[in-house]
Amino acid sequence: MEPHKLRNRRKIAAPMLAIASLAWTPCVKAQSAAGTVEFVSGQASISTLAGQSRAAERGTLIMAGDTIETTSGRLQMRMVDGAYISLQPQTLLRLDQYASAASGAGEQQGFLGLLRGGLRTITGAIGRGNRANYRLATPTATIGIRGTEFAVTADNGTRVNVTGGTVALCNDGGCLDVGAGQSGFAPDLQSRPTLSFAPASLPPTASSESRSFLAAEQRSGSGQSVAFIATATAAAVTVVTPAVTPAVIPVVPLANGAGGLAVASVTAAGFSAGLLGGTLTFAGSGALAQFIDSSTPLSNNYTGGGSTDFGADGIIAWGRWNGGLRGGAPGQSLSTMNYAANLTANAVTATSISGTYTAFGSTAPTVTSGGTVLAMGASNSVTGTLTVNFPNLTSGGSLTYQLAIPVSGQTFNINGSASQHSGTAFLGSSSVITSTGSGCTTACAGAIPFGNAIQGFFTGAAAQRAGANYGFTSNVGQVSGAVVFKK
Secondary structure, three states, X not given: OOHHHHHHHHHHHHHHHHHHOOOOOOOOOOOOEEXXXXXXXXXXXXXXXXXXXXXXXXXXXXXXXXXXXXXXXXEEEEEOXXXXXXXXXXXXXXXXXXXXXXXXXOOOEEEEEEEEOEEEEEOOOOOOOOHHHEEEEOOOOEEEEOOOEEEEEOOOOEEEEEEEOEEEEEEOOEEEEEEOOOEEEEOOOOOOOEEOOOOOOOOOOOOOOOOOOOHHHXXXXXXXXXXXXXXXXXXXXXXXXXXXXXXXXXXXXXXXXXXXXXXXXXXXXXXXXXXXXXXXEEOOOOXXXXXXXXXXXXXXXXXXXXXXXXXXXXXXXXXXXXXXXXOOOOOEEEEEEEEEEEEHHHOOOOOOEEEEEEEEEEXXXXXXXXXXXXXXXXXOOOEEEEEEEEEEOOOEEEEEEEEEEEEOOEEEEEEEEEEEEEOOEEEEEEEEEEEOOOOOOOOOXXXXXXXXXXXXXXXXXXXXEEEEEEEEEEOOEEEEEEXXXXX
């Protein structure tokens, strides 16, 4: 995010953060119906501002100013703006203000405080026209929405998983946009939120319960969350072909040492990309902290970046930097930099490579122009395959690929073939790039060196992994990112 935009975001976030304090006293203009209890399992209660408490039962009205507490139970509410909120056990939620214009209120507002526990929600009309009308505060962060579906926990920091749309996770340290398929984490009120591969941990539905939860609460046989895919009507919620939430990728950091980097970087001077060799340094989290090029350090060092989108599985690493420098002193300021990294210690020892590789992780696709980031997709959203037949690594063979890259409201598709560049590296020498929207009305063209659209490498003794960066021009700007594959 550009510095001036961050400053503007923080000005907006500051008054929102006041309600994140547990000592904050809510101010409710007048009590009005905020929603209705749709389902209760186990023990749950509702307390008023006056301190009166009543049992939560199906059909009970929930008023603005009420605090809902679940102990051993679960509770689901349908709100006046059409939203659904599902509370987990051991949760305390305060409805500071909640009123919909459709219900006769002069101004629609949804201000909530999640003091502990966890919830899932399909948001309603509030906040869609004016995002400032909705906020969910926790002890360490404030969440704003753009019409979305998400789950959040408020114990030991704030974790949020987004199923659809985008949320803004803000605190005194700054703001982070978390898109569909991503998870964000704010450990405390002062530390800027970061993307995380550890999602909000919500317990599975108890097997002894015979009723069916809403889509927000359903689980697969293995206990995984089922995505929010539902159609809300005035009478009920109809589940439509639920899909399992994408699996979390555990982060297994790579060791520091000699290795290679497929990199796509953007500075004020424009876009550049390459397959580089040098020394890699990783943070304890698994994010790349520094790369020193072994042959052209004055051009291709990468230092000082802050990783907000990264992963590693012990064989290959990938990620995206915001900020930092490219080149030697004083260097060029990076707007963004996507990478896939491997270690010399994990070099391929097999004499041939064959089979089909499937994408299992990616950075958020980035759209830039003139060194400025225009749009960002979601991490782990790129899908695709590599089909490889290299009978002999010294003489090469054939490789075909297809990638689907969702960003800027459309999906770009790259299909083509690659030539073996050197040993286990490859360049996408022939690509056809299309889009589902207007992104390729004027022909999209590869921007990786020599006019290619992708480039990459294989790694692991048996070539179990492949990593690639991609870059191409389009009507919406320069699209780039990194993607990793496994066989």
